[in-house]
Amino acid sequence: MxxxxxxxxxxxxxxxxxxxxxxxxxxxxxxxxxxxxxxxxxxxxxxxxxxxxxxxxxxxxxxxxxxxxxxxxxxxxxxxxxxxxxxxxxxxxxxxxxxxxxxxxxxxxxxxxxxxxxxxxxxxxxxxxxxxxxxxxxxxxxxxxxVHVADRAILGGGCAVHQFSRIGRQAFIGGLSAVNYDVIPYGMLNGNPGILGGLNVVGMTRAGMDKQTIHRVRRAYKDIFEGEGNIRANAAAVRDAYIDCAEAMEVIDFITADSDRAISSPFRRKG
Structure with missing residues (x-):
């Protein structure tokens, strides 16, 4: 009954x-x-x-x-x-x-x-x-x-996410985008194939993150994605420099974690 x-x-x-x-x-x-x-x-x-x-x-x-x-x-x-x-x-x-x-x-x-x-x-x-x-x-x-999607992520209309992909906390996925690889916390991804276009600064600000913290996360992003090594190696190399910034460490830990997918980047290359 x-x-x-x-x-x-x-x-x-x-x-x-x-x-x-x-x-x-x-x-x-x-x-x-x-x-x-x-x-x-x-x-x-x-x-x-x-x-x-x-x-x-x-x-x-x-x-x-x-x-x-x-x-x-x-x-x-x-x-x-x-x-x-x-x-x-x-x-x-x-x-x-x-x-x-x-x-x-x-x-x-x-x-x-x-x-x-x-x-x-x-x-x-x-x-x-x-x-x-x-x-x-x-x-x-x-x-x-x-697929794993973390808290407060926003996925725009018509986007498609490949199996086993991860989307980090407060990431923003543009409409009609193809998410082929993992998207870092606070990342903004657009296009097909999806290209990382920087950080979701608007979302970070709305969530109450202060300017100094946002600046630290942006600096970590630049170190990781514009460094000479590959993405995961760069993230591991800068860990000690950002150990006191929980938000930057969230990005670093996401990148260095085990995953079935590569990391989305601004350069259409695998991490």
């Missing part, structure tokens, strides 16, 4: 399958379908013609608009019906036509989305993606499988 709170408002033309858990003050519109392994936490609002399926948990206060399909089976060629999940944090908005897939066993079995994220129309989160909080994905953004 489903567990449906007395305060929930379920339209008589909606389908809530046996086993679903529906929290307090949840609203489910007509012709929406909630699967048997779905958990809708308190104050979730689901419009008409929405499908929430799979082993999926939707956090408190989320809003899901019409024609979205949340928790669908992965589109991986290796999908074989194994147990996997999707977890969406609190206060996320999924606009019309958004799709999010559960994970795969080969990728850890979990797709995870943080809190306070905004997914505009027809954006897609593929299997095994790991998203932080405060992320904005504009219309038609496409994340391939196993």
């Amino acid at each position: 489903s567990t449906i709170s007395a305060s929930a408002r379920i339209h008589p033309l909606a389908v809530i399958e046996d086993g679903a858990v529906v929290g307090e003050n949840v609203v489910v519109g007509p012709f929406s379908h909630i699967g048997p392994r779905v958990v809708l936490k308190d104050d979730v609002e689901i419009a008409s013609h929405v499908v929430v399926t799979g082993n999926t948990e939707i956090g408190k206060g989320c809003r899901i608009f019409s024609m979205a399909v949340i928790g669908g089976v992965s589109q991986s060629l290796h999908e074989a019906g194994e147990t996997s999940s999707l977890t969406v944090g609190d206060n996320c908005v999924m606009r019309e036509g958004v799709t999010m897939n559960t994970g795969t066993v080969g990728g850890g079995g979990k797709t995870v989305v943080g809190n306070d994220c905004l997914f505009l129309a027809n954006s897609h989160v593929a299997h095994d993606c790991q998203l932080g909080s405060g992320i904005i994905m504009s219309n038609n953004v496409m994340l391939a499988g196993h």
Whole structure:
């Protein structure tokens, strides 16, 4: 049997399958379908013609608009019906036509989305993606499988992100860009193939970063990307010079970490 709170408002033309858990003050519109392994936490609002399926948990206060399909089976060629999940944090908005897939066993079995994220129309989160909080994905953004996106990154309309890529905290991806390689924290990337165009200084300022810190991060960026060595070697070489600047160290640690992808640069070359 489903567990449906007395305060929930379920339209008589909606389908809530046996086993679903529906929290307090949840609203489910007509012709929406909630699967048997779905958990809708308190104050979730689901419009008409929405499908929430799979082993999926939707956090408190989320809003899901019409024609979205949340928790669908992965589109991986290796999908074989194994147990996997999707977890969406609190206060996320999924606009019309958004799709999010559960994970795969080969990728850890979990797709995870943080809190306070905004997914505009027809954006897609593929299997095994790991998203932080405060992320904005504009219309038609496409994340391939196993992508990691850190907090407060902004992805412009129609951009596509290659599988296994990482996008650092507060990075900004321009519309229609192709993200082939990892994008550093605070980086700005545009074009196809994507070219790093400097730092997201506007975003850094809006986040409350002081001018001195921004100047240190910009200097580290110049040392890393304009140095004579390759990107990863340069980042390792300047570590001691920026050990007292957490934001610059965030960029350095991101570059020197293990990754399946190269680092995006201003020069269309691999790191």
